[in-house]
Amino acid sequence: MVCTGKHLVLELWGCKEEVLNSEVFVKGMLQKAVEVSRATLVELKTHKFNPQGLSAVALLNESYMSVHSWPELGYAAIDIYTCAPHVRPESVVLVVKEYLKPEKMHVLDFHRGDTV
Amino acid sequence: MVCTGKHLVLELWGCKEEVLNSEVFVKGMLQKAVEVSRATLVELKTHKFNPQGLSAVALLNESYMSVHSWPELGYAAIDIYTCAPHVRPESVVLVVKEYLKPEKMHVLDFHRGDTV
Numbered sequence: 001m002v003c004t005g006k007h008l009v010l011e012l013w014g015c016k017e018e019v020l021n022s023e024v025f026v027k028g029m030l031q032k033a034v035e036v037s038r039a040t041l042v043e044l045k046t047h048k049f050n051p052q053g054l055s056a057v058a059l060l061n062e063s064y065m066s067v068h069s070w071p072e073l074g075y076a077a078i079d080i081y082t083c084a085p086h087v088r089p090e091s092v093v094l095v096v097k098e099y100l101k102p103e104k105m106h107v108l109d110f111h112r113g114d115t116v
Numbered sequence: 117m118v119c120t121g122k123h124l125v126l127e128l129w130g131c132k133e134e135v136l137n138s139e140v141f142v143k144g145m146l147q148k149a150v151e152v153s154r155a156t157l158v159e160l161k162t163h164k165f166n167p168q169g170l171s172a173v174a175l176l177n178e179s180y181m182s183v184h185s186w187p188e189l190g191y192a193a194i195d196i197y198t199c200a201p202h203v204r205p206e207s208v209v210l211v212v213k214e215y216l217k218p219e220k221m222h223v224l225d226f227h228r229g230d231t232v
Contacts, residue, residue: 005193007125011228042163047175055180057173059163063184064171068197070229077121077228079195081184108226112127112193113186 005063005112008089010078010096014103020071021052029099030058030065033092039065039082062087076100083113121179121199121228126212128192130219137168137187145215146174146181149208155181155198178203192216199229 019025023046034041040061047055052072058065062084069076078096080089093107135141139162150157156177163171172183178200185192194212196205209223 009123009226009228042171043161045159045161045173045175047158049177055158055175057161057175057180057182059161059171059173061165063193064173064182066173066180066182068179068199070199075229077179077197077199079197081193081195083184083186083193110125110224112125113191 005081005083006089007110007112008080008093009108009110010080010093011106012076012078012096012100012102012104013074015074015076015100017071017074019100020069020074020076021054023048023054023056025099026054026056026067026069029095030056030067032099033065033080033095034058034060036091036095037080037082037088039084039087065092076102081112121197122205123226123228124196124205124209125224126194126196126209127222128194128212128216128218128220129190131190131192131216133187133190135216136185136190136192137170139164139170139172141215142170142172142183142185145211146172146183148215149181149196149211150174150176152207152211153196153198153204155200155203181208192218197228
């Protein structure tokens, strides 16, 4: 074993366009997610695309969380990757559901880095 | 279908410590990867951890590429997520192999965003 990483891949459909297009909202969600998961934020970076869509990446002491949204489609792709036992990535799923209220969500959960 | 995204999850073991700990080197690799894959770079952000390890995220017009390294373990976790038909994420795998020369590499390839 080299390190025990956990990667959650979230796919969300049926989210509201204005929510997925708001940097302030998505930043707020990530800040809450970092807090709830007990991770430590290094930097939160966002980029707004023209005419719509955004990318947000939270660099953590324990890896990262990222959001990429296509507001016109109501779709968001979210990744939560942590490599520290004190972090609770599963708690982020609840924060995401609460903030984005998707009509449909799919979560893929896999381990990384745990074999040589 | 909402959009056709492709996500490559790369796990690398047996990389040289000094290479995985070099921001300049990893940045250079990501710049090359962006060029070869025909993606468009929005911003390249790196963070060096103390005493070792780094995170690098390339925000793209077509999503992102990220590198998280544990130099002391010779391990790196790399993600390439693109959502545009003109981008060739597979070409990044060759760039990564050429730069990091892992003793062992595992590639997981999956689609995202293509069902409603």
